[in-house]
Amino acid sequence: MDYQIKEIYASFQGEGAQTGRPAVLCRFAGCNLWSGREEDRAQAQCNFCDTDFVGTDGPGGGTFATARELADAVVRCWSEKNTAGNAVERPFVICTGGEPLLQLDRTLIDTFHGEGFEVAVETNGTLPAPENIDWLTVSPKSPACDPKFVQRGGNELKLIFPQLKIDPEDFTGLDFSCFYLQPMAGPDKQRNTALMLDYCRSHPRWRMSLQTHKILGVA
Numbered sequence: 284m285d286y287q288i289k290e291i292y293a294s295f296q297g298e299g300a301q302t303g304r305p306a307v308l309c310r311f312a313g314c315n316l317w318s319g320r321e322e323d324r325a326q327a328q329c330n331f332c333d334t335d336f337v338g339t340d341g342p343g344g345g346t347f348a349t350a351r352e353l354a355d356a357v358v359r360c361w362s363e364k365n366t367a368g369n370a371v372e373r374p375f376v377i378c379t380g381g382e383p384l385l386q387l388d389r390t391l392i393d394t395f396h397g398e399g400f401e402v403a404v405e406t407n408g409t410l411p412a413p414e415n416i417d418w419l420t421v422s423p424k425s426p427a428c429d430p431k432f433v434q435r436g437g438n439e440l441k442l443i444f445p446q447l448k449i450d451p452e453d454f455t456g457l458d459f460s461c462f463y464l465q466p467m468a469g470p471d472k473q474r475n476t477a478l479m480l481d482y483c484r485s486h487p488r489w490r491m492s493l494q495t496h497k498i499l500g501v502a
């Protein structure tokens with residue numbers, strides 16, 4: 284199969300438990316919860332998205348015919364920015380989207396592994412994740428009881444907060460090592476941040492996650 288990739292760029296993980304770690308971001312095109320077109324937003328299951336995941340026209344993006352071709356592009360991107368190679372930590376690729384699990388498969392993950400990469404994935408949890416992922420972040424967009432929410436374990440659960448009809452407590456029994464609340468961006472961001480802080484204070488299982496790359500203006 285080929286892989287439709289919106290963009291590939293070297294930066295840092297800005298959110299959650301891996302914040303501050305150099306990474307290559309590999310953004311897969313397409314999502315199963317929104318078409319990405321503004322005219323469909325009101326009817327979409329996820330309607331607060333602020334990411335452009337449509338098409339393959341971003342920096343480093345394109346259609347990659349094989350896992351090998353895509354892994355080579357990620358390796359090139361890593362090597363251009365991270366001159367220390369893998370002397371200290373393994374090189375790190377974050378597969379994001381859109382919804383990366385519409386396309387990401389074991390073959391691609393194995394190919395990344397063959398290049399020495401640790402592989403992180405950020406998913407909305409509606410598709411089962413391959414077992415050979417090294418770091419799995421699940422960011423639900425529906426209540427925990429929704430039958431479409433199938434990925435009920437992983438490394439971190441990161442909930443954009445607040446979301447209509449979603450109670451964070453319904454997720455705390457699931458099989459994750461860390462639980463993060465991240466304030467919803469947009470016009471109510473200040474209010475959402477205050478709500479998130481209050482919630483974390485009164486529910487210490489939850490920690491705050493901020494989009495530090497956006498705060499710092501890092502791509």
Ligand code: SF4
Pocket residue numbers: 314315316317329330331332333334336380381382407424
């Ligand atoms: S699930 Fe993620 S990528 Fe898809 S529309 Fe929602 S925020 Fe955007």
